Amino acid sequence: MFVFATTEPNRIPDTILSRVQRFDFRMLTEEEIFTRLREMAIAETIAFEDGALRLVAQYAFGSMRDGQSILEQAAVLGDGRISASLVEEMLGLVGTEAAMDLVRAVVGGGAEEAMRKFASLLSRGADLKFLFLSVVDILRDAAVWRFTEKDDLLFRHSPSSLARMKELCAIRAREEWMFLLDIAFRSEKDVLGTEFPRLGFELLLLRLVNAPGLLAVEGLAGEEPASVRGRRPADAAEAPGAPAPKARTTVAQRVPAGGPLQSAGGDLADPSAAAKGKGEARREKEDVWGEIRRTLEGKRKPLLMALLLQMRGRLEGDEMVIACPHQMQLDRLREEDKWPVLVQAVEEVVGRKVPIRLVTEPEKKSPASDGPEDGESGLDKKALADPMIAEVLREFEGATILEIRPAPAGGPPPLEEGAGEREPDEGREETEEAE
Secondary structure (H helix, E strand, C coil): CCCCCCCCHHHCCHHHHCCCCCCCCCCCCHHHHHHHHHHHHHHCCCEECHHHHHHHHHCCCCCHHHHHHHHHHHHHHCCCEECHHHHHHHHCCCHHHHHHHHHHHHHHHCHHHHHHHHHHHHHCCCCHHHHHHHHHHHHHHHHHHHHHCCHHHCCCCCHHHHHHHHHHHCCCCHHHHHHHHHHHHHCHHHHHCCCCHHHHHHHHHHHHHHHHHHHHHHHCCCCCCCCCCCCCHHHHHHCCCCCCCCHHHCCCCCCCCCCCCECCCCCECCHHHHHHHHHHHHHHHHHHHHHHHHHHHHCCCHHHHHHHCCCEEEEECCEEEEEECCHHHHHHHCCCCCHHHHHHHHHHHHCCCCCEEEEECCCCCCHHHCCCCCHHHHHHHHHHHCHHHHHHHHHCCCCCCCCCCCCCCCCCCCCCCCCCCCCHHHHHHHHHHHC
């Protein structure tokens, strides 16, 4: 009988998995790890604080082996005595209070205060991984408390930190806290899965600072200003601080044939202005697709970009429509290494979660597109749209095309002089000499 143990079962070949019995062991709870660590510390005559062991159990993340390793390191570093401050210093933890200060700077102070607070924590030796987890915990507690107002559903807090937590929750509405938590949760790869974690963390802070503005812009579409709401049209136009009427709010109404077009307010509507408004709306939707592609270029996903170059995208109402002539390309877009990245990019550009619908549509050719494309952008598009190059990028995930050169005009390059066929006599003479 052979027993295999691994933390990465996805790397075991299917031919092995089909011939074995598989047992998935759950992670240990913090309380179980704490109880076992306490027994070990007493057996080894190590002086400890309960708060220190609970910190070790929390950051063991369900692994008894990792918890034991942290305990041994802390015992050696503390010369047989383990305190909570020692564990925090050893692991690079910032503590709940410091994490709340950083979140408060984000939601209340703005970008400058948040960046200065983050730099100060780094100068004190904060570990970016544990700092990120602490910020996520604070955002989670804020969202949960705003929705439930139940203290027992929060992570462990001292009486002082719980009071500060409630003060922090009052700064934003519950929808905003949920939105901030969603942004932080989706930014894990940008912070922990990159070679530049500090830049990724700073990008997260800027996203969190900008998030309330995204929610405010989203709410402007269906909400009137408080100073205008409830007034008559004539009074609303004279209200101080009321926004000036925009050209796009003029909606043409149907009238009998031959009659003039009138706006909602009774004024004559200019057909050219209506056409201009439609053109601007169309350009805005096209700009959304272009911005989505530019966002994905920054994520260094060459294979995904190669697929999107063969597609067209547009924002229709509350959904994003992506069209392509080939269903096979749309199916590849739904692969697990591409679809979540695309969904996140659409959400970042649009500013909210929108459903994505994939449709097959025949390719629409304009007169300008019939001719050959010139310039470097045309070469890049042709190269990335080539199925063979797309397959190479798929095989070598993360590869980058450094340079694209046009093929030389005309036929193959001429052979070097003297490299052609030899005369029959010359070949015969060489044969006779060899004999």
